Every structure is written in structure tokens, then in C-alpha cells.
Amino acid sequence: MLYSHVTPAEKRRLFRERLASGELLRFPGAFNPLSARLIEQKGFDGVYISGAVLSADLGVPDIGLTTLTEVAARAKQIARMTDIPAIVDADTGFGEPMNVARTIQELEDAGLAGTHIEDQINPKRCGHLDGKSVVDETTAIRRIRAAADARRDPNFLIMARTDIRAIEGLDSAIDRAKALVDAGADAVFPEAMRTLAEFEAMAEALDVPILANMTEFGKSDLFSVDQLRDAGVNMVIWPVSLLRIAMGASGRALDTLNEEGHLTSKLGEMQHRADLYDLIDYESYTQFDSGVAGFTVDRGRP
Structure with a gap:
């Protein structure tokens, strides 16, 4: 995280x-x-x-x-x-x-x-x-x-x-x-x-x-x-390779959006939402937030 x-x-x-x-x-x-x-x-x-x-x-x-x-x-x-x-x-x-x-x-x-x-x-x-x-x-x-x-x-x-x-x-x-x-x-x-x-x-x-x-x-x-x-x-x-590839793909996607009005044909080229969440370790943030939100003070202890 x-x-x-x-x-x-x-x-x-x-x-x-x-x-x-x-x-x-x-x-x-x-x-x-x-x-x-x-x-x-x-x-x-x-x-x-x-x-x-x-x-x-x-x-x-x-x-x-x-x-x-x-x-x-x-x-x-x-x-x-x-x-x-x-x-x-x-x-x-x-x-x-x-x-x-x-x-x-x-x-x-x-x-x-x-x-x-x-x-x-x-x-x-x-x-x-x-x-x-x-x-x-x-x-x-x-x-x-x-x-x-x-x-x-x-x-x-x-x-x-x-x-x-x-x-x-x-x-x-x-x-x-x-x-x-x-x-x-x-x-x-x-x-x-x-x-x-x-x-x-x-x-x-x-x-x-x-x-x-x-x-x-x-x-x-x-x-x-x-x-x-x-x-x-x-x-x-x-x-510069990854930037060139990303910008090339972005340009082609924008062309498709202009021509077709949607990006349905490009879904197979996109990083899936699940893969993005895995890469940014989304689950760890959720667990941390839940742990903090669920924390209570034990007032019975000195």
C-alpha cells in the first residue's frame, strides 16, 4: 500500500x-x-x-x-x-x-x-x-x-x-x-x-x-x-518506448472515437479495471480503511 x-x-x-x-x-x-x-x-x-x-x-x-x-x-x-x-x-x-x-x-x-x-x-x-x-x-x-x-x-x-x-x-x-x-x-x-x-x-x-x-x-x-x-x-x-506505445495507442483510440462514436472495438486493447486495481493494490487500501473505520477504544482498560 x-x-x-x-x-x-x-x-x-x-x-x-x-x-x-x-x-x-x-x-x-x-x-x-x-x-x-x-x-x-x-x-x-x-x-x-x-x-x-x-x-x-x-x-x-x-x-x-x-x-x-x-x-x-x-x-x-x-x-x-x-x-x-x-x-x-x-x-x-x-x-x-x-x-x-x-x-x-x-x-x-x-x-x-x-x-x-x-x-x-x-x-x-x-x-x-x-x-x-x-x-x-x-x-x-x-x-x-x-x-x-x-x-x-x-x-x-x-x-x-x-x-x-x-x-x-x-x-x-x-x-x-x-x-x-x-x-x-x-x-x-x-x-x-x-x-x-x-x-x-x-x-x-x-x-x-x-x-x-x-x-x-x-x-x-x-x-x-x-x-x-x-x-x-x-x-x-x-x-521513451512505453510513452511512444501509449501515445500511439491513445491516438488510434481517439481516431476510433471520432469514426465510430464509441470505443467498443477497443475494449480488448485496454487494461481491464481488475488489472488496474491489482496494480495499484486497491484491496490493501480497502482493508486498511476498514480497519481504521472499525477501530474502537477499549475503555475498560486503564
């Missing part, structure tokens, strides 16, 4: 243990707290909270318009709904190194298991669009060093995302990733890798876990979990 009974610190500890085991962890992207519950129910390892999804949820493009307050608040709402860890996209850290430091502590307080900070110039843009620009190595290092120095829970995952592959190539991406690991990054998110060989090269060059972004309609092919595992990847995210 209500929120997870696993504390954020325990989620982080268990997450870091599993990450250290070398197994590949799967993090579908949640677009709201309810979808996070569904991800857990279906047996996935964690929840990813995408900056692109948070922007889209507000009806704006993913170009650095969201604020730390908005991201931390929404991420908290999502993270607290499950017993599995949640990782959130913190873009460029919402400012200069001191802002990055504050970002880390805000996200710790919000119950996240980790975050990634990228090396794009602010305002940033989607990692799979052309025309990106990255900061110089010194600035990128300062961001990660500020993040690592600011955290209070050593199990909070600091991940460095680098977008330099699309600008200067794979060798520069590997060099940048090594520098960011030296600055304190616990893991690396090499954005917009094009082939499995590039993931393999990155994994071989680094001694920290790496993450693969399997976003649709982007620069990377959509590799399978088995392919990524064999390439040495430790985490994989599908950041």
Missing part, C-alpha cells in the same frame, strides 16, 4: 551489488508512477526516468527547458512507487559545478538510485539528433567531479554520459569516457553508439559498467538484450 517499503539506501545497496555482479540489468523507461509499478510487476531490474519523457510530459521538447525542481519532484513520484531502483536523466546537471552538486543531493533526497550527467553544451538537445555540441574535457570533468564529491551515499550511482561519439568519433568517446571515470564516474553512458563493435570497444577500454540506450528512431540499431550482453554491456535502457 502507498509507497515502497524498501528504503532508498537499501535500493541503492542492492542495485550496486547486482551491478557489480556483471549481469546485464534491464531498465525500461517509466512515463509516470503507474507505469513504474507495471515495470516492476513484469519482472524488470529497474526503472529509467528519461529527460525526454519528462519534457514530453510537460508538452515541451527535450532541449534543456526542464528545471531541477521539476525533474526531482517527478522522479521522486516515480521512484517511490517500486521496490526496484530508479535512475534519472539529469541532463547537464542544471548549471555550473555547484549546481551539479546540488542536483546530486536533491536526487538523493528524492530517493533515486543514481543519475547521469552529460557533456553537452547547455542548453542541450536529444542525444540522437544532429547538430549537438559538447563542452571541453575540463568542463566535463568538473561536472563529474562535483557530482562525485557532493554525494553523501556512496552507493548512489554517478554515471557520466558522453555525446562526443557523434561529433569526433569513437576514439574520442573512449578517451573522454576514461577521463570521466578518472574524475569519479562509477559508470559510463556512451550515447549514440552505432554498432555492437563500438559497444565492445567501449566495454574493453573501461573498467566500469557501461549503459546502452536502445531508443527507437535514433542513431543506434535496436540490439537485443543477448547481443548487448555478449558485447559487454551492463545496463540497457528503453527510455
Whole structure:
């Protein structure tokens, strides 16, 4: 009932243990707290909270318009709904190194298991669009060093995302990733890798876990979990997939409503009321409410 009974610190500890085991962890992207519950129910390892999804949820493009307050608040709402860890996209850290430091502590307080900070110039843009620009190595290092120095829970995952592959190539991406690991990054998110060989090269060059972004309609092919595992990847995210599927289905349902005047033909595609009630644990709320309403004071006892 209500929120997870696993504390954020325990989620982080268990997450870091599993990450250290070398197994590949799967993090579908949640677009709201309810979808996070569904991800857990279906047996996935964690929840990813995408900056692109948070922007889209507000009806704006993913170009650095969201604020730390908005991201931390929404991420908290999502993270607290499950017993599995949640990782959130913190873009460029919402400012200069001191802002990055504050970002880390805000996200710790919000119950996240980790975050990634990228090396794009602010305002940033989607990692799979052309025309990106990255900061110089010194600035990128300062961001990660500020993040690592600011955290209070050593199990909070600091991940460095680098977008330099699309600008200067794979060798520069590997060099940048090594520098960011030296600055304190616990893991690396090499954005917009094009082939499995590039993931393999990155994994071989680094001694920290790496993450693969399997976003649709982007620069990377959509590799399978088995392919990524064999390439040495430790985490994989599908950041916007559930939102895309939900919005696609919603659009088709609205078309049907316009054309037919009712949604009878769509009943088979809908989540049943019983499944929704099971997902939100409706029965536990009913039992709790009945217990409170039926409570009486025993006035015969001192």
C-alpha cells in the first residue's frame, strides 16, 4: 500500500551489488508512477526516468527547458512507487559545478538510485539528433567531479554520459569516457553508439559498467538484450518506448472515437479495471480503511 517499503539506501545497496555482479540489468523507461509499478510487476531490474519523457510530459521538447525542481519532484513520484531502483536523466546537471552538486543531493533526497550527467553544451538537445555540441574535457570533468564529491551515499550511482561519439568519433568517446571515470564516474553512458563493435570497444577500454540506450528512431540499431550482453554491456535502457506505445495507442483510440462514436472495438486493447486495481493494490487500501473505520477504544482498560 502507498509507497515502497524498501528504503532508498537499501535500493541503492542492492542495485550496486547486482551491478557489480556483471549481469546485464534491464531498465525500461517509466512515463509516470503507474507505469513504474507495471515495470516492476513484469519482472524488470529497474526503472529509467528519461529527460525526454519528462519534457514530453510537460508538452515541451527535450532541449534543456526542464528545471531541477521539476525533474526531482517527478522522479521522486516515480521512484517511490517500486521496490526496484530508479535512475534519472539529469541532463547537464542544471548549471555550473555547484549546481551539479546540488542536483546530486536533491536526487538523493528524492530517493533515486543514481543519475547521469552529460557533456553537452547547455542548453542541450536529444542525444540522437544532429547538430549537438559538447563542452571541453575540463568542463566535463568538473561536472563529474562535483557530482562525485557532493554525494553523501556512496552507493548512489554517478554515471557520466558522453555525446562526443557523434561529433569526433569513437576514439574520442573512449578517451573522454576514461577521463570521466578518472574524475569519479562509477559508470559510463556512451550515447549514440552505432554498432555492437563500438559497444565492445567501449566495454574493453573501461573498467566500469557501461549503459546502452536502445531508443527507437535514433542513431543506434535496436540490439537485443543477448547481443548487448555478449558485447559487454551492463545496463540497457528503453527510455521513451512505453510513452511512444501509449501515445500511439491513445491516438488510434481517439481516431476510433471520432469514426465510430464509441470505443467498443477497443475494449480488448485496454487494461481491464481488475488489472488496474491489482496494480495499484486497491484491496490493501480497502482493508486498511476498514480497519481504521472499525477501530474502537477499549475503555475498560486503564
